[in-house]
Structure formats: C-alpha cells, structure tokens
Amino acid sequence: MELYSYFRSSAAYRVRIALGLKGLDYRVIPVHLLRHGGEQLGDAYLSRNPEGLVPALDEGGRILTQSLAIIEYLDETHGPATLLPADALGRARVRALSLHVACDIHPLNNLRVLRWLSRELKVEQSARDDWYRHWVQLGFQALEAQLQSPGTGLCCHGDAPGMADCCLVPQVYNARRYDVDLSAFPTIARIAAHCESLPAFQAAHPGAQPDAE
Amino acid sequence: MELYSYFRSSAAYRVRIALGLKGLDYRVIPVHLLRHGGEQLGDAYLSRNPEGLVPALDEGGRILTQSLAIIEYLDETHGPATLLPADALGRARVRALSLHVACDIHPLNNLRVLRWLSRELKVEQSARDDWYRHWVQLGFQALEAQLQSPGTGLCCHGDAPGMADCCLVPQVYNARRYDVDLSAFPTIARIAAHCESLPAFQAAHPGAQPDAE
Structure with a gap:
C-alpha cells in the first residue's frame, strides 16, 4: 500500500x-x-x-x-x-465524533482556505489566526460536551483507540500549533495525551514522517 | 422518529x-x-x-x-x-463522494461561516458571494471528475439513489441559490435532475417543509 x-x-x-x-x-x-x-x-x-x-x-x-x-x-x-465499534449506536457515535472534526472544524482551517483569506480577502495575519482559533475553540467546546458521556473511556469511545481518536489527535496537534489553550477542554486533552503515548500515534506524527521539515 | x-x-x-x-x-x-x-x-x-x-x-x-x-x-x-453498496470498495466510493461534499464544499458555505466573513472580517456581499461560488465550483470540478468512472449510473453510484445522492442534491440546490453555472458540470446536473424526479427527494425539498418560508 x-x-x-x-x-x-x-x-x-x-x-x-x-x-x-x-x-x-x-x-x-x-x-x-x-x-x-x-x-x-x-x-x-x-x-x-x-x-x-x-x-x-x-x-x-x-x-x-x-x-x-x-x-x-x-x-x-x-x-x-477495531476502529469502529461492533454495535450500530456505537458506530453512529464514533462517526459523529469523527465527522464533527472532519466537517465542522478542520475544513475551515485547511491551507487552501487560509490562503484564500490572505490572498483574496486580504485578511491580516492576526485576523486569520483568530479565524483559525475561533473554529477550533467552537468545535472543541462542542466536542468536549459530546465526550461527557458514558461512552467515553481512555479514548473517545471506550478504552481502545478508534476512528474518532484518529481524527482528534491531528486536530489537537493543529490546535497546539496555533496556541489554542487546551485547558478549557480537559477531556480532549486527556484523551489526546493517552493516544499520543501509543506507538501507532507516535509513528504517524508529522515529525516522524520522511517528508518532515 | x-x-x-x-x-x-x-x-x-x-x-x-x-x-x-x-x-x-x-x-x-x-x-x-x-x-x-x-x-x-x-x-x-x-x-x-x-x-x-x-x-x-x-x-x-x-x-x-x-x-x-x-x-x-x-x-x-x-x-x-440500500443507501450504501454491499461491497467494501463501493462503500468506500460512496463515502468518498459524500465526504467530498460534506467536508470539502459545504462547511465553507455554512451560515455561521458566511456570518463570520461579514461580521468579523467585514467582507462585502460580492466578495462573500465569490467565496461561496469559489468553493462550490472547485468542489464540483473535482466531483464531476470523480463521477467519470464506470461506477456512476443514473445516480452517483449505480442506478439507485444512495448516500452520495443524499449529499449531492442539497449541494446542487445551494449552488443554484447562488447562481453557480451548472453547465460546466453535466454529470452532476444530470444526476441531480434524475434524483429530483423521485418522490423521496421531492418530499425532502426545502420548499416542501413545514417551516418553509
């Protein structure tokens, strides 16, 4: 592959x-x-x-x-x-958490979007950074609330990492790059820290890639 | 429900x-x-x-x-x-088409995003409309290309409507509201027209809703 x-x-x-x-x-x-x-x-x-x-x-x-x-x-x-639960309700929950990151947070902060803000709309760097942090914070507030359910364990859904964690950890990585204060999102921060201790997450980290700069 | x-x-x-x-x-x-x-x-x-x-x-x-x-x-x-195919590759295709709309087109044109452009970034109406059309056109170009595959039929995947069509038709509805020229996307336009002739799509149309204005 x-x-x-x-x-x-x-x-x-x-x-x-x-x-x-x-x-x-x-x-x-x-x-x-x-x-x-x-x-x-x-x-x-x-x-x-x-x-x-x-x-x-x-x-x-x-x-x-x-x-x-x-x-x-x-x-x-x-x-x-192993990445999605065996039950339909569990799958719906994991997909919803994943989509929340993939549809409602990440697309607004994609490179091509930030470029359009700068180049076409002449948005200043500071307003562009505010834009970035705004969508992350808004999305994380909702995600933090969604994670206050019995379904959450060491990971987003139960104790084993799955698709939602595959989405959460890269979004947390991005948030840190833009200095988003994660202390307001203790469950997100706890899950990310746990996942980041696992080998699969460490091997996938941007800094561990062959094209890392 | x-x-x-x-x-x-x-x-x-x-x-x-x-x-x-x-x-x-x-x-x-x-x-x-x-x-x-x-x-x-x-x-x-x-x-x-x-x-x-x-x-x-x-x-x-x-x-x-x-x-x-x-x-x-x-x-x-x-x-x-019935909304997703029986085979894994078909499901991957339908999900990818759906996510292409749900992650890469729609989130950029959501109400809350358009509002942020106007209220926080003081983007003029015309530049805001350009923004809207830009992401729809960029997304539809890619979607039109993705639909040039043998998997496409009367609908996005085969001849029966599925999840990808559930995503495509509302996006086409939005595109029309913003006067996006659909003639550059003949496959998208053809599929949308077919789906819009089906009762389930007609009943779901915004104009048919109890809260329609």
Whole structure:
C-alpha cells in the first residue's frame, strides 16, 4: 500500500494513525502542499486524485480518497474491525465524533482556505489566526460536551483507540500549533495525551514522517 | 422518529432524503437558524445537541448527530441496506463522494461561516458571494471528475439513489441559490435532475417543509 501524504496534513495524519492501529505496512509518497505551487495540484497527482487533496491511498492500483472513507475501508477489509465499534449506536457515535472534526472544524482551517483569506480577502495575519482559533475553540467546546458521556473511556469511545481518536489527535496537534489553550477542554486533552503515548500515534506524527521539515 | 431540522439546512436536507428513501415516518421539529439569534444556539436545543447544528435525530430518546452518521445508522438499522453498496470498495466510493461534499464544499458555505466573513472580517456581499461560488465550483470540478468512472449510473453510484445522492442534491440546490453555472458540470446536473424526479427527494425539498418560508 502506498499513501500519498504530506507530513502536516491533518487528514493524512488520520490515515497514518489508522494504518498503524491496524498494523499495516505502507509506503509514504510525499506530496508537498507548498512546493511548486502545490504538488497536489500538479497533473501527476490530479490524475490519481482529482480532488487535489491529500491523502489518497493506493491499494493494488485502486485509489481511495477521503480520510474517513479510507479508514472505514481499511477497517472493513483488513482483519477484524477495531476502529469502529461492533454495535450500530456505537458506530453512529464514533462517526459523529469523527465527522464533527472532519466537517465542522478542520475544513475551515485547511491551507487552501487560509490562503484564500490572505490572498483574496486580504485578511491580516492576526485576523486569520483568530479565524483559525475561533473554529477550533467552537468545535472543541462542542466536542468536549459530546465526550461527557458514558461512552467515553481512555479514548473517545471506550478504552481502545478508534476512528474518532484518529481524527482528534491531528486536530489537537493543529490546535497546539496555533496556541489554542487546551485547558478549557480537559477531556480532549486527556484523551489526546493517552493516544499520543501509543506507538501507532507516535509513528504517524508529522515529525516522524520522511517528508518532515 | 423526530428530526430537528431547518428547511434550508443542507445537512438536514440530506437526512430528510435518506429517511424518505428508507420509507421511514418521522416528524419534523423545526429549529430556526436565524430567529432569536439562532434557535440552534438556545439552551433547549443545545441540551440535545451541544454542537448547535442541525440536524439531530431523536429515535426513542437517543439523539444522533452529524448527517452522514445518521444516514449510515438508518441504513444499518432499518431494513436491508440500500443507501450504501454491499461491497467494501463501493462503500468506500460512496463515502468518498459524500465526504467530498460534506467536508470539502459545504462547511465553507455554512451560515455561521458566511456570518463570520461579514461580521468579523467585514467582507462585502460580492466578495462573500465569490467565496461561496469559489468553493462550490472547485468542489464540483473535482466531483464531476470523480463521477467519470464506470461506477456512476443514473445516480452517483449505480442506478439507485444512495448516500452520495443524499449529499449531492442539497449541494446542487445551494449552488443554484447562488447562481453557480451548472453547465460546466453535466454529470452532476444530470444526476441531480434524475434524483429530483423521485418522490423521496421531492418530499425532502426545502420548499416542501413545514417551516418553509
């Protein structure tokens, strides 16, 4: 398996964690989002993934896109399902927590969006940073509330890491980069700290990638 | 079942289509996103869904959130699965198409985001409309390309409507509201037109809702 990845991409980071949790071997093909006007927008990459976004997973010539779709596919096709719960209500909860990060926090802070704010709307750096922190804080407030349920354990759902943790940890990494104060989100901070102590999360960390800068 | 819904909410619209396609009875509880500073941010609604976003589905007292998680849950628990394909690769494709709309197009054009642009960043109406159309066009270009695959039929995946169509049609509705020229996206336009001829899609349309204005 080959993963088209950028070390700092939050969505690629999610899939790297999932691959590690499933114990799967894979090779990283770095796609540099900043160099040459963005390698993800070059013809070579667009022919694989017309969305021009990382990650994409190549499994035997089949290209899969969208991090959550990739994670669900890996869980369904490689060994027993471990990233999503066995019960439908549990799956709904894990998917909702994952989607909350993937739809309601992360897209607003994506590189292409921040660029549009700067280049097209001439938003100053400080207002752009406020924008970033606003969506993270708003999203984390809701996520912290959602995690005050009996379903939460050492991880987002129970004591074993799953898809929601694959989404949470990269978002926490991003939040720290932008100096978001995590003390207001003790459950999020506790779960992230626990997950970050696990080998699959450590191997997936941006700083551990071949293309890390 | 009770669906907390706003007639124009794209995410609520998705779930209404899915409920219709599954042939499920439900009652709409309108949550007005504009009135009283946004009913979704009032204590009554936040106690049900701390995310402060619609939709939320109440099934026997269990509150489910996030449109795609709700749709997958409905498909898993009510009759035979029809909204997602039987094979893992097909599911990965349908999820990727759905997430492409739900993560990479819609969140940038959400009401709360447009408001932030106007109120906090003082972005003029015309630049705000450009922002809206930009993300729709960029997303639809990629989606149109993704749909040039043998998996596409009358609908996004095969000839029967599924989760990806539940996401596509509301996004097309939004695009039309903002005068996005759909002639550049013939496959998207064709699929949307077909789906819109089906009763489940018609019943879910914003104009057919009890809270329509």
